[in-house]
Amino acid sequence: AAGVIQSPRHLIKEKRETATLKCYPIPRHDTVYWYQQGPGQDPQFLISFYEKMQSDKGSIPDRFSAQQFSDYHSELNMSSLELGDSALYFCASSPGLLPSSYEQYFGPGTRLTVT
Amino acid sequence: AQSVAQPEDQVNVAEGNPLTVKCTYSVSGNPYLFWYVQYPNRGLQFLLKYITGDNLVKGSYGFEAEFNKSQTSFHLKKPSALVSDSALYFCAVRGYGSGNTGKLIFGQGTTLQVKP
Numbered sequence: 372a373a374g375v376i377q378s379p380r381h382l383i384k385e386k387r388e389t390a391t392l393k394c395y396p397i398p399r400h401d402t403v404y405w406y407q408q409g410p411g412q413d414p415q416f417l418i419s420f421y422e423k424m425q426s427d428k429g430s431i432p433d434r435f436s437a438q439q440f441s442d443y444h445s446e447l448n449m450s451s452l453e454l455g456d457s458a459l460y461f462c463a464s465s466p467g468l469l470p471s472s473y474e475q476y477f478g479p480g481t482r483l484t485v486t
Numbered sequence: 487a488q489s490v491a492q493p494e495d496q497v498n499v500a501e502g503n504p505l506t507v508k509c510t511y512s513v514s515g516n517p518y519l520f521w522y523v524q525y526p527n528r529g530l531q532f533l534l535k536y537i538t539g540d541n542l543v544k545g546s547y548g549f550e551a552e553f554n555k556s557q558t559s560f561h562l563k564k565p566s567a568l569v570s571d572s573a574l575y576f577c578a579v580r581g582y583g584s585g586n587t588g589k590l591i592f593g594q595g596t597t598l599q600v601k602p
Contacts, residue, residue: 375529404589413576414530416589427589461529463590473518473537473580475590477529 373397375478377462383484384452392447392481396464402426403445404475405437408459420445452485459483488513488579490560492593499567499600507562507596509577518580519560520590521551525573536560547571567600574598 376395384390396403402421406414416429420439431437434452439445449456459482463475490511499505511517518537522530534545541553551562560577575596580588 406590413592413595414590416581416591419589429589463530473588474520474532474535476532477522479529482527 375462375464375476377460377478377481379481380479381482381484383486385486386452386454388452388485390449390452390483392449392460392462392483394445394447394462394464394478396443396445396462397466397476400464400466400476401443402465402467403439403443404463404465405431405445405447406461406463408461408480410458414461417447449483454485457483457485488517488581488591490519490577490579490591490593492575492577492596494596495594496597496599499598501569501600501602502566505562505564505567505571505598505600507575507577507598509560509562509593511558511560511577511579513579517553517558517560518588519551519553520578520580521545521549521560521562522576522578522592523573524576524595530576533562567598569600569602572598572600 378393404419405417408414417431418437419427423439434450437447459480461480463477465475520535521533524530534543536543536553544550577593578590581591
């Protein structure tokens with residue numbers, strides 16, 4: 372079965388640089404979520420989109436922005452990178468709004484290292 | 487505000503023995519609860535969920551979880567542990583954001599170590 376695809380899997384950037392992370396949800400999933408997982412931490416919600424509109428926002432820095440495109444893929448743009456942005460970034464998708472479909476399916480993550 | 491707590495950083499069991507990974511929750515309204523497993527350098531894999539209905543929920547890989555409203559708990563269980571079950575386990579609750587698309591709020595995670 373098709374899974375959530377994230378690219379790149381690994382990314383190394385220097386401080387003050389920019390990074391773009393991409394997420395391709397499972398086909399026919401219309402909702403995308405982004406999470407950040409620091410070393411030894413639980414995943415923290417950043418932002419979500421439903422039908423290409425932002426649906427919720429968590430503890431996402433102003434330096435980060437995201438959007439969902441017409442084909443439902445999503446991109447997380449990160450500017451002025453800081454050392455503290457080094458983390459595993461997960462994208463997850465879910466198939467709809469009914470309680471029976473509340474589970475989210477996670478991609479393998481993008482490991483961002485800022486040096 | 488919604489939250490979950492996993493009181494144990496690590497659980498050690500012997501292969502073949504039953505295992506329990508504990509989770510308690512705090513929500514206003516109906517709790518929508520989930521368990522995920524994370525293997526090293528991998529994404530989170532969905533195991534099971536409680537939305538409504540039977541308090542005993544069965545999921546993937548032989549795992550099950552018991553929803554207990556009076557104790558606000560949602561413990562993950564398996565009758566017979568395998569070495570391959572060794573991983574990091576997260577309990578999560580669905581948060582309520584704008585609209586009907588809820589973020590997941592995770593517990594701190596519990597490392598399960600199954601020894602041969």
